[in-house]
Amino acid sequence: MKIEDYYSELDSKRFGINIAKVNDFNFQNYSSILKELKLKGIKLILTRVNSEKIQLINALEENGFRVKDTQLTLNRKIENYEIIKYQLKDSNNITISEVKECEIEILGDIAYNAFQGYGHYNMNKLLDSEESNMIYKDWTIRSCRDKNVADFVFVAKVNDDVAGFLTLKNINSQYGVQYLGCVVEKYRNFGVFRMLINECMIKGIELNNNWQQTFLLSINYPVISSYLKLGFKISESNHTMHCWL
Numbered sequence: 172m173k174i175e176d177y178y179s180e181l182d183s184k185r186f187g188i189n190i191a192k193v194n195d196f197n198f199q200n201y202s203s204i205l206k207e208l209k210l211k212g213i214k215l216i217l218t219r220v221n222s223e224k225i226q227l228i229n230a231l232e233e234n235g236f237r238v239k240d241t242q243l244t245l246n247r248k249i250e251n252y253e254i255i256k257y258q259l260k261d262s263n264n265i266t267i268s269e270v271k272e273c274e275i276e277i278l279g280d281i282a283y284n285a286f287q288g289y290g291h292y293n294m295n296k297l298l299d300s301e302e303s304n305m306i307y308k309d310w311t312i313r314s315c316r317d318k319n320v321a322d323f324v325f326v327a328k329v330n331d332d333v334a335g336f337l338t339l340k341n342i343n344s345q346y347g348v349q350y351l352g353c354v355v356e357k358y359r360n361f362g363v364f365r366m367l368i369n370e371c372m373i374k375g376i377e378l379n380n381n382w383q384q385t386f387l388l389s390i391n392y393p394v395i396s397s398y399l400k401l402g403f404k405i406s407e408s409n410h411t412m413h414c415w416l
């Protein structure tokens with residue numbers, strides 16, 4: 172990979188400093204990549220390293236990297252998925268449909284509230300916290316408007332009130348990824364999110380996918396519990412690390 176390819180335009184523009192994302196560090200390349208990025212004027216490096224690679228993680232720590240979160244990868248075969256109609260615990264007035272233009276800003280605001288203080292950017296106290304919170308709002312809006320970000324955005328409504336959403340990206344003919352979702356606080360713990368996960372799997376079956384994937388923070392116990400209940404299995408763990416140069 173060329174050194175220029177590590178530059179993250181989106182992050183650099185957002186935070187007003189040069190930021191690089193490097194996800195292929197190993198023992199052979201890490202010191203030369205660090206040197207080159209410093210020479211190129213990069214101020215912050217973001218990296219994701221498999222949690223099993225403790226020696227590499229320790230070497231990166233010695234070079235100033237700090238763990239900012241731990242992300243689990245979960246997978247599920249959907250070929251044999253039996254479609255389940257989930258009912259809300261206290262109400263059955265829930266409907267799920269694809270996002271409409273007039274709902275996009277509402278979803279952005281829901282994400283902004285649900286993800287306050289969430290994720291590795293927020294764990295870096297030298298980054299502007301308002302910009303870190305805005306990441307989820309912007310990501311939600313881009314998911315609705317840009318097929319490179321998400322192919323489907325499913326919206327759950329209780330009567331006419333938007334209760335939550337979940338995005339799905341069809342990666343190839345084999346599988347899709349459930350990326351970003353949340354539920355408004357007053358509608359939590361009724362099974363709304365489980366219905367959204369279910370809807371994504373139904374779409375995956377329609378697309379003839381074999382399996383689906385998602386990425387979750389290891390400390391997000393409610394959402395991990397929902398995915399495990401629906402038959403997803405944890406396959407991998409990765410640490411996100413940041414390093415100021």
Ligand SMILES: CC(C)(COP(=O)(O)OP(=O)(O)OC[C@H]1O[C@@H](n2cnc3c(N)ncnc32)[C@H](O)[C@@H]1OP(=O)(O)O)[C@@H](O)C(=O)NCCC(=O)NCCS
Pocket residue numbers: 285286350351352353354355358359360361362363364365366391392393394396397
């Ligand atoms: C995570 C989130 C989407 C869950 O939405 P939800 O509609 O409440 O989810 P569900 O009702 O389908 O399931 C929640 C499950 O978590 C359980 N749960 C709730 N709080 C919990 C906790 N602190 N620890 C462990 N489990 C918990 C609930 O009991 C429920 O399981 P049950 O039905 O077996 O009792 C919602 O809390 C949210 O929007 N959080 C903020 C944003 C976020 O984390 N999004 C997901 C990452 S992309």
